[in-house]
Each structure stands twice: as structure tokens, then as C-alpha cells.
Amino acid sequence: MSVRNLEHLFAPHSVAVIGASIRPHSVGATVLRNVLAGGFKGPVYPVNPKYDTLCGLRTYSGVDALPEAPGLAIICTPAQTVPGIVRQLGAAGTRAAIILSAGMGAHTGADGRTLKDAALDAARPYVLRLLGPNCVGLLVPGIGLNASFAHSDASPGRIAFVSQSGGMVTAVLDWARSRGIGFSKFISLGESADVDFGDVLDYLASDAETTSILMYMEDVRHARKFMSAARAAARSKPVLVLKAGRMPEGARAAASHTGALAGSDDVYDAAIRRAGMLRVFTTEDMFAAVETLARARTRGGERLAIMTNGGGPGVMAADALAAAGGKLAALSPATLASLDAVLPPTWSHANPVDIIGDAPAGRYCDTLDVLLKDPDNDAVLFIHAPTAIVPSADIARAVAPLATAASRNVLGCWLGGDGVAEARRIFSAAGIAAYDTPEEAISAFMQIAQYRRNQDLLMQVPPAVSVNVAEGRAAAAGVVRAVLAAGRSMLTEPEAKAVLDAYGIPVVATRTAADVDAAVQAASAIGFPVAVKILSPDITHKSDVGGVALDLDSEEAVRAAAGRMLRRLGQLKPGARLEGFTVQSMARRPQAHELIVGVASDPVFGPVILFGQGGVAVEVTADHAVGLPPLNAVLARDMVSRTRVARLLAGYRNRPPADIDAIVRVLMQVSQLVADIPELAELDINPLLADSDGVIALDARIRVELADHTACALDRLAIRPYPAELEEQIDWNGEAVLLRPIRPEDGPAHLEFFAALTPDDVRYRMFVRVRELQPSQLARFTQIDYDREMAFVATRALPGGGEQTLGVARVVADPDNIQAEFAVTVRSDLKGHGLGRILMEKLIAYCRKRGTREIVGEALPQNTRVIKLVRKLGFVVTPNPAEDSVHLSLPLD
Template identity: 70%
Template sequence: MSVRNLEHLFAPRSVAVVGASNRPHSVGATVLHNLAGGGFMGKVYPVNPKHDSLCGQTAYPSIADLPEVPELAIICTPAATVPGIVAELGAAGTRAAIILSAGMGALLDGTSVSLKQAALDAARPYLLRLLGPNCVGLLVPGIGLNASFAHTGALPGHLAFVSQSGALVTGILDWAKSRGIGFSKFISLGDSADIDFGDVLDYLATDPNTSAILVYMEDLKHARKFMSAARAAARSKPTLILKSGRVPEGARAAASHTGALAGSDAVYDAAIRRAGMLRVLSTEDLFAAVETLSRARPLGGERLAILTNGGGPGVMATDALVCGGGTLAVLSPATLARLDAALPAAWSHANPVDIIGDAPVSRYVDAFQALLRDEGSDAILFVHAPTAIVSSAEIAEALAPLVRAASRNILACWLGGDTVAPARRIFSDAGIPTFDTPEQAVEAFLQIVHFRRNQDLLMQVPPSASGDPIPQRSAARTVIDAALAEGREMLSEPEAKQVLAAYGIPVVKTRIARTVEQAVLDAQQIGFPVAVKILSPDINHKSDVGGVILDLETPEAVGMAAQAMHRRLSALQPQARLQGFSVQQMARRPQASEVIIGMSTDPVFGPVILFGQGGIAVEVMDDHAVGLPPLNMVLARDMVSRTRVSKLLAGYRNSPPADVDAICRTLVQVAQLVIDMPEIAELDINPLLADGDGVVALDARLRLAPVEAGAHPLDRLAILPYPHELEDSVDWHGQQLVLRPVRPEDGVAHIAFFNALTADDIHYPLFVRVRELQPSQLSRFTQIDYDREMTFIATRPDLEGKPETLGMARVVADPDNLDGEFMLIVRSDLKALGLGEMLMSKLIAYCRMRGTAQISGNALSQNTAMIALARKLHFEVERMAKDQTVRLRLELAAPGRPTMGA
């Protein structure tokens, strides 16, 4: 379930308070008082058999006695009574309820079912939506609805706040009201038995009264549902999240370095980033970021120029910028020349631009205009300390028109108190984000940078992956199935390398030797020098027992090394089983860097991919980035860029740069491996050597876990991958076409397809005249959420062998999978040849398979070809009286079938 019936929660016309009371400080009395005092214009019905009236309202003894069915009910009664009340409300026709009661983890009398589950079971037959239990309630200030027991109300505004913590709800209400911050919705989720983050984000994403969404999160239950909703919300409006629990109490034991490194907070951080949201670390940052982002202009780059009238504040801002990972702009020669002409000889001659404390207003204006023309900077921070030379208000009045007309982001810091208050007010009224300290201003700029980076990842179209190796899935499957059949959890190192090699990941030549003598023979056949490693299912890290010896040059050295390993293992871990030795070719790559690529299984988000600096001290170095599969080259490159080792990989002194593309391809291949092989629970490639010649895996560790009976292989993924199984090859007028889902890598072909369309080709399905496909529009067509939408394209190789898109059929389902809005576009030179019918037939079959109740769309009345095709495919065609459109609708399944994410 998702947004169904949530309109009754957020915009009810009548509210019943079950358990209303006049007992001072009780929940029932407080809720009734808040409803009466909030200005709610709908009807309020107190329900309590002991009273005839409460808070000036007629009270009713039971739900059955109410004069009408309430759209929303607020339940304030003891936990044991809640399931019965929910059943009664559902039978009466109420479709939304808020359960404020706590203690619903207790068991229903005489059963093993919790009260919470019993309430859910009672609500389900009626599609009655439940907020809570154990929540503070809900506030919608725009309609005067205060359906909560909070101690204060909320001001109306355009921010939506969603919180798991009841204590934080009341604290934020107080804090925001004292600062004049208003809200469109203020939601306490409590235990989220039914309505959760995914549901609320889906609703708020299309709420016209909400301009930005703020989230306080402690934990998460339904990762895929959340990721789909969060990505949709972040595409439409700024979505910010404050996630608590950043510091784990202790690292869990794991069979791999990756399992130890990929802690839960790192995974949450990766998920938030992948969803295009911005994470902040404090409540104050949450609201400051909203103000900054709401006033931010498009950010063309990340280089900051600083203009100040004092050296100290400029240095403070620079320190904050560099320590925060920001980029100080290098001013162009032309800008330096303009500043030299406008400023006294003692100016700083660099960024930060210190115009000296005795500057008159004209000097501020000249310097500001010079920076606005600078091609080496993307944003400007203005830092001012008050002086007796000229009033701050005069400077603000002179600069405000320039800032309003600027196309880049301008931020300001007016240091001081009452003296600069008028200047602050002038800048704030001009829509300029204004701060009290240089550090706050720089932090705001970095929030813009981080938000835009995340949005770019959400919108970017990656390059084509046509040159990537095709995985040999059957070869990897054979190795994994054999180990599972033997009841083994750990693959041997050579087996792990076989699996990696099947996915095109370069590995060093490795052989298994069961005896010392066989190790010597294998070394001679491989060729010296070699490395010898111990093989034992009981040893996770071979170096801990001296189980790795490198650079062995002779048969004698190999024999001695193997025997020494055996002795050390017997002495240090006598219970460990020795299965032999792996003998591998030494990789002579003196300028290579050691990195790690791995995978572990997070309890919430499922498989996660890790990249970082490798070697035996990988946990100590703590230099890694985490990402969620599936990955592509854009996402993989972002992961690499977020590590310190990326600077080494870029090259330094006499060390040439490494082949970062090869590293990124390996990340993509590992992500595909763990998608295809759901039995993989942990994986380490450490070290992976990376240099200018590419990459090679020296060591690999892989742990398996059987898939639970009845589980779908993709159930564990937070983001659904590209569905290869939906690809079809068809014969079309003597040509072989492929009908398949669109991929992010189809971006280039999609632009060519768009450019080949006529104006009517675009206008008929989109109802707008479009001259150029913008990047954000392109990403919406090619970077789709396969859990909620589908675009099938017809493609063939062009004369150069590159993929060519001929037509597309697209459907976007609502979160409840009741209706899918479809669109069909075929190149005009290919119409009337059956291509549209093939695409629509495939789309209809897919929607039937996913349980979509119906698909529908609008067409212009002059689009006779589309209307004729719709009739042929058994759509209902309804002419709309108000405009020149027709409504096309095809019923597929009865409501209540599995959702697209099921």
C-alpha cells in the first residue's frame, strides 16, 4: 500500500476523536483542545460514552452513534482497545486513522498476535490507513488541522516535516515557531505499522502545498519502497534528511574486510546520496539548508570566490571551505587586472579578495562587478565586518541590485550585531542567503554543492556500456552451486577467482595444490617468481597466520615456504583445517596502487558495494566509499572520487595515472555479479592492483549463504536492476529489432531519436512544443525506476553499428499500481508499419504481468492513428468535453493485485 486514501488523512472534512476526554493533561483532552484551537473548519466528533459534551462539542457514546462517517479518526484509547476500534471504523467507512496509543507490542489476549498486527489485520479489508501507533499525531496548518497532542501548534508554510521521533516533533515545533518557520504538513510516524516514509514521501512529492521535504530518520524497514519514493520526491523538490545513529557502538564480526567496513551509517549515507537527497547533521543545518537551497540558483561549478573587507574573516572562510572539501577559485588574469585597476595597491592580489578596511561603497561595487565577470569562479561569498568609514546598510543597498541580477549563487556574511542588522535585512529581502559567521556561510555553500552533486547523480546519463565483457553466468553458477552442494560457506581463493574471471575481472594465474610437492610442481609450470598462500576454510585473513609468502624464485623456496606455513598454522590455530596451498603468478607491477573492491549484505539495504584503499591495513586506513547496486560507470566513478586513494590513482611525481576506467568497470562487474548470484553474502578483492595498464585481482574471498525458500532472487535489492529477461528479438519487415527496456546508457541514442522526430511526433503525445531535450528530461526517460515505471524501446544497429532507437512505449504506475499512465512515440518515417502496435502489445503484457489494474492516457483528437491503434487493442475511448482530447483506458486486472514493487 502507498498513497491510497492518504487524502483522508491530510485533508479530512470531518474528524472523530475516539477516547476524547475532559481530564486535564490527558491525551484525549489535549487532542480535542488542539483541534478546537487550531482553526479546523471541518466537523469534530468527540467519542466517549461517559460524556454528553466535551470542549463545547456534542459527544457521542460510540462510533456507530456518529451522525456521519468521519473521514479521519484519532484513537486515544488504551492499546488493548485499538484493534476493535479499528475494525469498527473500517466497517463504518472511515479510511484514515491516527493511533496515538503506545504499548501495542503487547499480545492480543489469548493469542500470539501483537496488538499492532491485530490492528493492521482489522484495517486491511477496508483499506483503512493507519498513522502510528505510538506517534504524536499530525498537523496541517493550512487547513487548521492539529490532530496531535503536541504542546503547541505550527505556523502555515511550505515545508513538510516527517519524523520518527515524538520528542523531536515537539522540540522542532517549539524551535520553528519561535523563528517564524511554517509548515505545510508536520507528521509524526511513530512505529510506522502501516504508513511509513515511502508512503509519505510519495504523497508529498506531488503535494502542491509543499515546496521542500524535511525528514528525521532513526531506522528504516522497507528499503526498496523508500528508495523508489525518495528518488521520485528528490526529482521534484528539495528533500533533506537528518539521520541519527551515525556512530555504531561496535563493529560486527565479518568474514571479509568489506563486511567490517561497510557499517550501517555508511550504507544509509550511500542510499541518501543515491536517492538525490541531501543529508545534514543537525536540526539547525536542516532548516538552514532549506533556506539556502530554496534561494539557490543553478550551480555551474564548485569554485568559490570570497570578497571581504578584512583579511581575518577571509582566512576563516577559506579555512572552512578547504577543510570542508570545497574548492577555492583561482581568479583569471583578466579578473586580476580589473581588480588591480579598481583597488589600492595593498589589496590581497588573490582569492580571497581583501579590498582593505577603508573601502568606500564604490570600491565594493567595482570589486563585486569584477568577480561577477570572472570565468574562474562559480559562486561568490561576501564577508563584511563593520567599520566607521561607511555604513553597512549603504554597502548593502549598493550591492543588492547587482546580486539580484547575478546568474550565479551569492552568499553573504555580515559580521556583528545591531550595527549590521539593517544590512542583513536588506540582503535577506533581496533573496540573498545571509549568515552570521563565515563558517556558517561556507557550510551553506557546501550544502548547495553536495545537493547538486547528488542531483547530478540522479539525473546524469552514463556513457554506453556496449564494450563491456558479457558475463559467463553459467561458469560462475557452476562454481557456486558445487560449493553449496558440499555445504560450504566459503569458496577457496582459486574458486573465488574463477567466479570473478567469469565476469571479466582480470585475475592472476592461480592453481590449487593439495600437497607441498604439488605446490612445487605447479610453481614450475606457472613460472617463477610465484606467491604461495595457505588454503583453509577456517582462516579468514591469511596474513594473520603468516599464510602468504611472496616472490619465491626457486622450487626449493616454494617447498620450504609451504612447509613453514603448515607449521605456523598448526602452532597458531591447531583446530584449523589445511586443504592445501594456492600457487599464483607474481604480478610485477611496481607502480600499481593497492585498492579493495568488495561487497557485503546490509540488513536493511541488502547488497552494498565498497571501494577504497586496499592492503592488509585496510580497516586501519578507513578510506572507502560505499554504493548500492546496480552500478554504472557514472556511479562507479563517483564512488572512486570519494576516496583519498583516488588522488594516488590520478598520478603524482614519476608515478603515471592508473586506468580508472578499468577500476570502474570492475565495480560495475562486481555489482552485476552480486545481482546475478543472490547466494553471494560477502566478497573481497584485496588487493586489486591498479596502474596504467589496468587492474588485476591478486586475492579474493567470497562467502555464500543459501537463498531462503520462496524468496525471489531480487528481493534483497534496494534498487531493481535492468531486467534482461524482458528483452525480445523480433522480425520486423525483414529486419531484426530488439524490443527491450530502456537503459541509462541509451541517452545518446535517445537524443538522436528525439532529434529525428517531427514537431507533431512530440506534440501529439506530450501536448507541448519542445525544441530541445533538456538533461533533466532525458534522465527521466532513460534513468527509470524499474520498480514503478517501464519504457520499452525498439532498437536496431545503425550504419555504424551503434544502437538506434526507433520508437518507445512508456508507462508510469501510481504507487498503488492501480493506474499506469502510458505514452507511445514512433518516428514519423516509421509509422503505419506495425511498430507502435508491437511496442504497445509488449507494454500491455508487462502491465498485466505486474498486476496493474488499468492503463490510461490522453490523446489529442487529431491524433487519429493513436486512437485507431487504441481501439484495435480494445481500449475504451472517451471524448473529453472540455478540451480537444480523448481519454484512452484499458482495464487489465481487478484492484488489489500485487503492486509493481511486490
């Protein structure tokens, strides 16, 4: 990933249009006209050897004839000419170019490489950034830059729009212009040969002119890069995604149910959710969500109270909320009593709160005041239909101050047209989101709720090592190696269960039998009743060929069932190899639910984990959720909650709730298995029985394939898990101390560590006086993206269990890994004993190994201990009196 030289793309000092023309309807003529009409203040250089002047400007014969290296070049020439032009631009000193030319991926040279590859090769030595090819270009309205062949200009604004589709670029420009929506950046990526979503997200995340980012996405090519950039951007501003290709293309051929169920759209949905972004499904929803989120309060929660002056609109809102999976707040007895005191006896006495159509402005205010004080709701939807009793605008003026002062979200819905237009404007001017219909308002509320959920998930960067499976890891890896050495890709059922058992996943006792007699003997040894299944590497789903018999309660029943299986297999699959039978005890759990837990390999995002309702009809029920590993308890529990079967697992009638914690542990253990075994391609645990006593896997299917061990096994994961390999046990002044990367679970210990710092030490670390860490700050410190930042903590074991944090050193690298900013803090009562140096030396070694070029930091002049420490470590210390700070830098290359 890289943001290098992107400032030349978005804020150039000059622009060259290469291939400029006056030929009607040509790209070169359109681009030159747009650049000049946009109001760009810098020099514009048309380049075309056929002309002396174009549009009153001197025109140059080629790049070498230009008076200076242009800050940005827009290339409008035929595809064959582009690599040569890029090379000339790079040599001249240009560092950004937009390639509008199409067809560069189709043309190949004598060496078999495409023109797109040749252009990248030409740009690489100069770090010349390329947008496109085959794109519409970009617009930066704030500086009057229209470097595109779009048919319309864009107005200045605070929204950045990024699109892979040129058609969407022009359509959205038209749509937004008709509605008065402006943009900070408007970017067409085209084929993303160089600059892609990850690069643009990194740039826009720190762009002061951009407050929201909208993306039209068709595909992602570099999952790890995209996820890191998306998570970083979504931490600082709302990021909304309109993802094309929602409809499934049909089940993929796969050796597992999971492989068939985990369609690419499910995976993209999981990635968007995990990155803390919000997915929308129409252009109108996208821009509506921008306004909604921009006005939304930070308070979370999903319980909605509805107040209305008409029963019908309230019922419509409640119906829409239920259909969207929202929660209608329950009114407490205290709230009901307060409402009784301010409302007429005929009010609805329930949520929705119908305050009756004759309500004066005071009744609206009194009702809203009660609801805003109610601890049992998280947001209020205000619905008003116009009446002849009180002008709607008067009600809006009366209610707006209450709504703007509220700590929770208040959404307005003004039903009607001209009669409520002024009321709607009053709400909008006060910063209160206002909608035309109850359905629109509910859709907006659910967008807020989903966005908050995704933001919560964004802060979860879990460790892969969630259970102690060191011995089990070796045993499982041994099974996989043996299968691959035998030339097989499918594990037998006993082998698959051995792998699960090694990771602590409960499995039903299973034995292998070579023939019918051996199956009878195995059944007698296990004890009746038993289940018998055929064992064949050529049969993926045994029930499809009658290869499963349950509840066999005698030797005769086992013998008869095994014989029927042999005959049926010979009829349906005469060429199938039969290796015998598996015999297992029957799991007598009449109130258990059948679930599925699985793993599939996505071509973009790598391994994904699936959870849902299991059984033989799993594809028909299609009740499942997909998540990206690694998982922790919060993420695993979220996956469970997103399925319909979750409501059954919660218990009903006389059926007790299932052990959700046991299900969550299985998901975490499977996540660990994914991280540890790079050969794992597909996995099914189906059914996984779950009831109040726990879980047990009845059947398991695993497919493996050779893995490239020359690369990092974790690189196939879209999110880097906890790097356990960086843990290090040291002796510190006679005491055993563990140096390790920080984990999300370190939150409580980190709070205690912060509380042990003196006020001066807090000020030295944070440059301001802070009494306590806010939850968002704590999450930011402990839940990090290991692909971009690192925090090493020194911990010691406490006598009663748990760990105590003694010190922390952290470093955050820029997207290009050129410069990384560090900070180091040691408990105030432990300073002066060498722990800070130990942490810094580990941090420096880590940065060297990652290829970071320079470590930098800032310190207050009074922080003499840190300044003295880093000076001993080779840092250059430079006073910065203007900022009342000291700059610290350590070159590593």
C-alpha cells in the same frame, strides 16, 4: 507502497477523537483541546461513553453512535481496545486513523500475534490507513488541524516535517516556533505499522502546499519502497534527512573486511546520496539548508570565489572551505587584469579577493561584476565587516540587484550584529541567502554542492548489464552451486578467483597444491618468483596465522616457507583443516596501489558495494566509500572520488596516474555479479593492485549462502536494475528490431530520435511546441526508476556500430499500481508501418503482468493516428472539450 486514502489523513472533512476526556494531563484531553484550539473548520466528534458533553460538544458513546463516518479518527484508548475500534471505523466508512496508543507491539494474543498486527488485519479490508501506533500525531496548519498531543501548535508554512521520534516532534515544534518557521505538514510516524516514510514521501511529492521535505530518520524497513519514493520526491523538491545513529556500534563479525567495514550508517549515507536527498547532522543545519536550497540557483559547479573587505574573514572562509573539501576558484589572468582595473594596487591579487576595508559601494559592485563574469568560478561568497566609511545597508542596496540577476549562486556574509542587521534584511528580502559567519556561509555552500552532486546521482538509474558476461555468468553460477552442494559457505581462493575471472576481472594466475611437494612442483611450472598461501576453510585471514609467503624465488624457498606455515598453523590453529596450498605468480608492479573492492549484505538495503584503500591494515585506514548496486560508470567513478586514496590514484611526483577506467570497470563487474548471483553474501578483492597499466586481483574471498529462488532474485536489491529479461528481438517488415527497456546510455540516440520528429509530432507528444530537449528532460526520459515506470524502445543496429531509436512507448504507474499513464511516439518518417502497435502491445502486456488495473492517457484531438491505434487495442476514447483533449483508458482487470 500506497498513497490510497492518505487525503483523508491530511485533509479530513471531520475528526473524531476516540477516548476524548477532561482528565487533566491525559492524552484524550490534550488531543481534544488541540483539535478545538487549532481552528479546524469541520465537525469534531468526541467519543467516550463516560461523558455526555466535552468542551461544549455532544459526546458519543462509541463509533456506532456517531452521526457519520468521520473523515479522520484519532484513537487515544488503551492498546487492547484498538483493533476492535479500527474494525468498527472501517465498517462505518472511515478511511484514516491515527493511533496514539503505545505498547501495541508488546502485547500478544493467544495466536501469538501482536495487537499491532490485529489492528492492521482489521484495517486491511477497508483500506483504512493507520498512522502510528505510538506516535504524537500530525498537524496540518493550513487547515487548522492539530491532531496531536504536542505541547505547541505549528504555524502555516511550506515545509513538511516527518519524524520517527515523538521527542523530536515536540522539540522541533518548539525550536521552529521560536524562529518563526512554518509547516505545511508536521507528521509523527511512530512505529509505522502502515503509513511509513515511503507512503508519506509519495504523498508529499505531489502536495502543492509543500515545497521542501524534512525527515528525522532512525531506520528504514522497506528499502525498495523507500528508495523509489525518495527518488521520486527528490526529483520534484528538496528532501533533507537528519539521520540518527551516526556512531558505529563496532565492527560486525564477518568473513570479510567489507562485512566489517560497511557499517549501517555508511549504507544509510549511500542510500540518502543515491536518492538525491541531502543529509544534515543537526536540527539547525536542517532548517538552514532549507533556506539555502530554496534560494540556490540551478547552475552547478563547486569552484568558489570569495570577495571580502577584510583579509582575516577571507582567510577564515578559505580555511573552512578547504577543511570541508571545497574548491577555491583560481582567478584567470583576464580576471586578474579586470580586477586590477577596478581595485586599488594593495588588493590581495588572489582568491580570496580582498578589496580593502575602505571600499565604497561602487568598488563592491565593480568587483562582484568582474567575478560574476569570470567563467572559472561557479559561485561567489560576499563577506562584509562593518566600517565607519560607508553604511553596510548602502552597500547591500547597491550590491543586491547584481546578486539577484546573477546566473550563479551569490551568498552573503554580514559580520557583526546591529550594525549589519539592516543589510542582512535587505539581502534576505532580495532572495539572497545571508549568513552571520564565514563558516556558516561555507557550510551552506557545501550543502549546495553536495545536494547538486546527489541530484546528479539521482538521475543515474544504471543498467545491471554493463558488460557481456553471458557465458561467464553460467560458469560463476556453477562454481557457487558446487560449493553449496558440498555444504560449504566459503569459496577457496582459486574458486573465488574463478568467479572473478568469469566476470572479466583480471586475476593473478593461481594453482592449488595438496601438499608441500605439490606446491614446489606448481611453483616450478608457474615460474619464479611466486607467492604461497595456506588453503584452509577455517582460516579467513591467512596473514593472521603467517599463512602467506611472498617473493619465493626457488624450489628450496617454497619448500621451506610451506613447512613453516604448517608448523605455525599447528601452533596457532591446531584444529584447523588444511586442504593444501595455493601458489601464484608474483605480480611485479612496484608502483601499484593496494585497493579493496567488496560486497556486504545489509539487513535493510541488501547488497552494498565497497571501494577503498586496501591491504592488511584496511580496517585501520578506514578509507572507503559505500554504494548501492546497480552501478554504472558515473556512479562507480563517484565512489572512487569519495575516498582519500583517489588523490593518490590521480598521480603525484614521478608516479603516473592509475588507470581509473579499469577500476571503474571492476566496480561495474562486481555490481553485475551481485545482480546475477543471489547466493553471494560477502566478497573481498583485497588487494586489488592498480597502476597505469590497469588492475589485477591478488587475493579474493567470497562467502555464499542459499538463496530463495521462489522470489525474484533482484528483489533483494534496494534499486531495481535494468530488466534484461524484457528484451525481445522481433522481425519488423523484414528488418531485425530489438524491443527493450530504455537505458541511461540511450541519451544521444534519444536526442537524434527527437530531432527526427516533425514539429506537429512533438506537439502531439508534449502538448506544446518544443525545439529541443533540455538536459533535465532528456535525463528524465532515459534514466527511469524501473520499479515504477517503463519505457520500451524499438532500436535497430547501425552499420558503423551503435543503435538507432525508432520509437518509444512509456508508462508511469501511480504508487499503488492502480493506474498507469502511457505515451507512444514513432519516428515521423516511420509512421504507418505498425511499429506503434507493436510497442503498445508490449507495453500493455507488461502492465498486465505487473497487475496494473488501468492504462490511461491524454491526446490532442488532432492526433488521429494515436487515437485510431488505441481504439483498435480496446481503449475507451472520451472527448474532453473543456481541456481540448481526448481521454484514453484501457481497463486491465
